[in-house]
Amino acid sequence: MQHKVAVLMGGRSGEHEVSLQSARYIMDSLKEVGHSVLAIGITNDGQWLYHPDIWQMLVDGADLSEAQPVSLDLNYQGLGLLVDGEPLDLDIVFPVLHGPFGEDGTVQGALELSGVPYVGSGVLGSAVGMDKVQMKIAFRARNLPMGxxxxxxxxxxxxxxxxxxxxxxxxxxxxxxxxxxxxxxxxxxxxxxxxxxxxxxxxxxxxxxxxxxxxxGITGREIECSVLGNEHARASVPGEIVPANDFYDYSAKYLDEKSRLIIPAQLPDDVTQRVRDLAVEAFHAVDAAGLARVDMFVKSDGSVYLNEINTMPGFTAISMYPKLWEASGLGGPELVNRLVELGLARHWRRGRLQHKRQEDNND
Missing domain, CATH: 3.30.1490.20 (ATP-grasp fold, A domain)
Structure with a gap:
């Protein structure tokens, strides 16, 4: 089924540019499977703007005076996203936002208040997944291995x-x-x-x-695994990062081509299964939903240690999250389509919950 998807991009965090790269890949993939895409840009200073060319305008640092301001109607089951006070015709929001003020539960909370379906983790999962300290506390509560x-x-x-x-x-x-x-x-x-x-x-x-x-520091191979789903999440084949530098830094992830990605990672079968199981356990430990990438270390003795989880991982053409699913048999367009379906399903289930005490009619 085709849907009208609003893609949020940019944001106030230090990962503004990464968000734009991820959004480009996701918008192209959504269109490939027939969805209608509406691009909503968030500037570095937090303005929400709509314009048919907002992605290119943000990338170029162009004049934004012709873009229309976007706001949220916070009345639950209200109008959702508004442009100049008029409601946008949409089915779901795909918040392609990395870092604070986007991946940390803030935007998710606003969307919850407005009653708008959205892709990805909810407020709690996003917040815990963003804060590396609370994340490790959640991992420890599940007795998951970490440094x-x-x-x-x-x-x-x-x-x-x-x-x-x-x-x-x-x-x-x-x-x-x-x-x-x-x-x-x-x-x-x-x-x-x-x-x-x-x-x-x-x-x-x-x-x-x-x-x-x-x-x-943990001496070991850098292994990543993608997770997809809600309650019944599943893990992709693992991949290995062989960084050109001391570690897989910002430049290695997005700017240079010297770091190598080995997909699937060459691991013994039992270690591969442990990586995949641990990825799903970490996913549920932080109450994630929809998607996440879990980063780990595998030591020479085969032991596996969690590093962190990313509830809105990089989603560019060279990013591990989509590449791992592609190697697992799920291409980019099918992947983003599945994420839209998961977001709608989660919204439907949450909408069936009761939020008021039921009166006892018994005498």
Whole structure:
């Protein structure tokens, strides 16, 4: 069945440009299977805008004065998305937004209030999947294997960085990975090989978030697995990343072609199955829905450790999420069509829930 799909792109996060690349691939795939696509751009300063050429306008940094402002009618089962006060004719929203103010539950919450169906995880799954600290707490609650880490806020760093550095050195050693807690696409991440490098790495991460996570480095192969579904999620074949640099950073993901992707990953059958099982377990641990990519490490002894989950993974032509499903027999157009179906199904099920106490009619 063909649907009218509004694709949200851009956003206020440091992953604005990545979102535009993902949106291009998704819009082309949606059109290929017959869906009508309406592009809604979100600028770096948070303006929601509609224009037939909004994608190109945002990519080019063009004048946006001719674009029409978009707003949300927050009355549940109301009008949904409005352009100059007039409702848009749409069936579902596909929020192709990476990072804060898009992948973190904020936009999902607004769409829930408006009663608009949307693709992907809900408020809780998006929020937990965005915050690497809460994510690891959720993993730990399910006894899922992961590496050691220490998390802290900006004020804790300001008040006691010397003590924090000492604790990190004692508990985690080196190498380390220093990350903003609420950002993806490897933005703001540094690899630290000596403790002297820790201070500038933390300062770099603090440019992007006030909560920081420092993870102990794990020596192993970088393995990724895509997940698709709602309650009955399934995992793709795993893939391996062989980065050209020390780790798979922003440039390696989106700008250069030197890093190698091995699909499917050459792993023993039992390890492959463990990776796929663990991906689905991580998916349910954070209450994800629709789609996610789960990143892991596989050590030389075959043990598997979770790194993180991305509830709105990169979706460009070279991104692992669609490439892994393609290798599993599900091409890009069929994949995005399935995601639309999953979003509509989730909305239908949630709409059947009762939100008010039923009066007892018994005497």
């Amino acid at each position: 050691s880490y220490i998390a802290f806020n900006a004020w804790e760093w300001d008040d006691g960085r010397r003590e924090l550095v000492a604790r990190i050195e004692e508990r985690l050693g080196t190498p380390l990975f220093v990350k903003p807690a609420n950002l993806g696409s490897s933005v703001g991440i540094s690899k630290v090989t000596t403790i002297r490098e820790l201070l500038p790495a933390v300062e770099e991460a603090l440019k992007y978030d006030s909560k920081i996570i420092v993870e102990a």
